[in-house]
Amino acid sequence: MKPVYLLDIEGTTTPISFVYEVLFPFARAQFGSFLRDHWENQDIRQEALALSEGIENFEQAEQAALSLMDQDRKLGALKSLQGRIWEDGYRSGQLKSQIFDEVANLLRTRKSAGLRTYIYSSGSVLAQKLLFAHTPEGDLTHLLDGYFDTSVGAKGEAESYRKIANQIGIAPGDGLFATDVVGEARAAREAGWEAAILLRPGNHPQPAHDFPEWTALD
Structure with missing residues (x-):
């Protein structure tokens, strides 16, 4: 195994269906009430106002959020608000995350061998931590060495991976990135x-490539 693994979430550690059939619908259903209940929170309001120009109230912010979700936009403010909503859902017991069968054992094996494992996802760092803290295998966050989201850069840009390698102190050749997206x-x-x-159930077809194809992370 490589000394460092950098793992995507959607379609890699976690079924795509969990993201699109559980997490996103939950956020959509809760956006209006969440923004209404937290509109006086300055951090949350600033994130809501950053969703679009001209927002003046929580109703407009909700409509902007839903429109961005419909477009599958990766806007940082949207991802942060989604993470806050999911945090409420996990804490209340309404949400329980999903991971593929081998993921927990892989993380335990790597940790016991002194190998490092990081997460890189378009979801916010908060959302990543919540997902791994509320799995059917229990809290797995102690098995992970760090988390990266699009604040480090887009996942389709080489510079993002250079920054991650620099931040965790490795030569890029010592790391392996596992993803379901060829780009x-x-x-x-x-x-x-x-x-x-x-190659997981439900993953989207990819163009021709010369990368190794795995059906599981172990």
């Missing part, structure tokens, strides 16, 4: 990382 794998390889494509 992201190409960006990682351009930055010097090795990369692998996950």
